[in-house]
Amino acid sequence: MEKLQRNERISALQRILCDYPGKVFTLGSFADLLGCAKTSVSEDIDIIRGSLEKTGMGTIETLPGASGGVRYVPMSDSRTTRELAERLSAELSKSERILPGGYLYMQDVIYNPETVSEIGRVFCTRFYKKDIHYVITVETKGIPLAFITAKYLNVPLVIVRHYNAATDGASVNINYVSGSSRKIQSMVLSLRAIKRNSRLLFIDDFMKGGGTAKGILELAREFDCEVAGIGVLIQTAEPAKKLVEDWFSLLTLYSVDEENGITNIRPSISQEDIL
């Protein structure tokens, strides 16, 4: 690669760190790539860390030891998270989103790359210290959120399906009861998908009774794995008691008044809750 000036080097380093969030790079590997001294890279990284912290959008973590190095952690500070939660609450409360049966049309929000990325930063901020090995979700609507969270944490994404497919190979199949509709459903996961003794983060778009989350806990047990975190975009206020104990949600849905076209949805978080 052509030799870069300091300014260009900072641009290149920031670009690589942003493209591979969560990935640990040694200063030596950067020095080799950019053809400069390790001390120069170290100074560059300090500048990038300073810039990130001033803008509140992430940090550069230094990991000590033989396998150590630096990694970029995308974050969402309290103010940004609060503004996001309020903006999404207003957007999702629009009366035209109400569907027959009191459901809400949300696909334009939960499939929008920019919005999904902003929500993913909140999940990353919340869970990056939990030593997560995989992000897991159940098809279909939570996949973009789960994918971006996996990208920010630099771990593989695992998608649980409702039906067995030829491309799964041998798989584990469990039945679970949906917490809200009391319907029996199936979850299928390929035996190759996760290693034993891993720590999983379950991400989904919506939690009502918590039946799907409980299903994931059971599935994890079949793989000798632990669910180390649960993050959802929206939880319902009722039932207050879910089938799982501990979860994080960005928004809470209190009510949908189909007749009058009024949805009550509010940020579930206080500023202190986020980190």
Added chain:
Amino acid sequence: MEKLQRNERISALQRILCDYPGKVFTLGSFADLLGCAKTSVSEDIDIIRGSLEKTGMGTIETLPGASGGVRYVPMSDSRTTRELAERLSAELSKSERILPGGYLYMQDVIYNPETVSEIGRVFCTRFYKKDIHYVITVETKGIPLAFITAKYLNVPLVIVRHYNAATDGASVNINYVSGSSRKIQSMVLSLRAIKRNSRLLFIDDFMKGGGTAKGILELAREFDCEVAGIGVLIQTAEPAKKLVEDWFSLLTLYSVDEENGITNIRPSISQEDIL
């Protein structure tokens, strides 16, 4: 925001551009955000463009006119694309991936955020000039690839499902014949999901007969939309004649010899083909 030094400003600009690929920013909005003159931002952007072009991983496009500004286009240069295609060919040819029926286990590859992002850059390089309004895919395995492509192109993702769900609202349902298995399947898309007269990019992990792609063409017609591009990770060599005319694939699968555990999969692209 605290005032930044030039180096910190370049870091912050590069970070924002990377976080919102494809999004058009005016120089004025950057100047306001960073509390500096537009001429300074303009110089910073030139440095970032230079750095990106030297490292071959993207460019900064300048869009003229009243709604103009600059946007970051993530790219994959010919050498990087070729190396990626060769690495993936080797990885996917491993005998332990062969499943009963000659299927290949690929979930660890197509759900891996780093790999998915690298493939997404190839699709972005290929399609960013095609004036795409939506990236569309059919659940489930192509969703991460489609999502990252949508993120890089800064357009909404649309996910077509196989079954109608209450959260879709009113929807369009079409039947199509799978090109390989000749099975009749359904595609369902919410009427709210795409605006009429849009240009769609169909992204998927695998194409054999092209039946799914043809189904997407038909679905697009129901919405008065046009499929302006088709990109798949892997196409099969046979049947050479697919149900659609024009598509891009990164890899070609020639054969899976289940008995002897030999898979023949190779890059489908020549270096000239990519741009």
